[in-house]
Amino acid sequence: MAKKKKNRNQKSKWTHHYRMVVLNDDTFEERFSLKLTRLNVFVVTVISAILLIGLTTALIAFTPIREYIPGYADVSMRRDNIELAKRTDSLEIAIRSNDQFYGRIKMLLNGDITTEEYERIDSIAKVETSTEIPDLTPIKEDSLLREEVAQADRYSVIAGAKAKTNFVFFPPVKGTISSNYDTEIKHYAVDVVTTVGTPIKAAADGTVVFASWSSETGYTMLIEHPYGLITVYKHAGNLLKEQNDQVLAGEVIATVGNTGELTTGPHLHFEIWSDGYPLDPTNFINFE
Structure with a gap:
């Protein structure tokens, strides 16, 4: 019985009422009073702690005040670092691409190709010149159509699956070909003989x-075209265009000359390259 009374008294401690009174120290006049229980005080304390923690978390997460807490970086600084990292990656990719591009230009200027590239070019040439082709002699009725199609295809370049239309080259000069395209002697061009001062026009x-200027090839110009095509013009008398200039097909870009150590007379040394591989210009252009 005594234990039950004791338990009842312990439970009643949480609901036992207390009064908090605020008095005037001089007159002992009651200014403020508040009736409390232990349960109320506990609940109010817990709720206040939760609100305080939530408010502090919100201030740190959503306001600039977190910048004053050790370990947190400035928001603008973090944003700038991310932007700089993106730009750095882009610049690295651009630099690698430019290095490859300038390496290819150097190869074109020097007329030099690595053994691996030459073997790949030679294998392609063997496939193109293979004589193991079945006899497909056209019948008399369609000979005219075949000739017309062959003439149209002769001066068109289909630059891979990405090309949506035929790419047609414009003759850079008219003249006599003194040296043809020959992979065996690494002459990946045609030499077109003409008079000094003849205008050289952009092929596309x-x-x-x-x-x-190059000591070996004299005044030299390279033009990049769509679909990975590049045309090269060497031994010019002078150049009428500068790097980064935009040119149109048939626009005069230079004049024929006799410059450079490797020249044998007034002519244009003309090359066509597709994605790093040389092409025979006479397959696409009529120089006569």
Whole structure:
């Protein structure tokens, strides 16, 4: 019986009422009073602690005040670091691409190709010149159509699956070919003989990626065209376009000359490259 009374008294401690009174120290006049219980005080304390923690968390997460807490970086600084990291990656990719591009330009200027590239080019040439082709002699009725189609295809370049239309080259000069395209002697061009001062025209629309002097090839110009095509013009008398200039097909870009150590007379040394592989210009252009 005594234990039950004791338990009842212990439970009643949480609901036992207390009064908090605020008095005037001089007159002992009651200014404020508040009736409390232990349960009320506990509940109010817990709720206040939760609200305080939530408010502090919100201030740190959603306001700039977190910048004053050790270990947190400035928001703008973090944003700038991310942007700089993106730009750095983009610049690295651009630098690698430019290095490959300028390496290819150097190869074109020097007329030099690595053994691996030459073997790949030679294998392609063997496939193209293979004589193991079945006899497909056209019948008399369609000979005219075949000739017309062959003439149209002769001066068109289909530059891979990405090309949506036929790419047609414009003759850079008219003249006599003194040296033909020959992979065996690494002459990946045609030499077109003509008079000094004859205008050299752009073979197609594009951007000038190189226009300068070379001791071996004289005044030289490289033009980049769509679909990975590049045309090269060597031994010019002078250049009328500069690097990064935009040119149109048939636009005069230089004049015929006799410059450079490797020249044998006034002529244009003309090359066509597709994705790093040389092409025979006479397959696409009529120089006569």
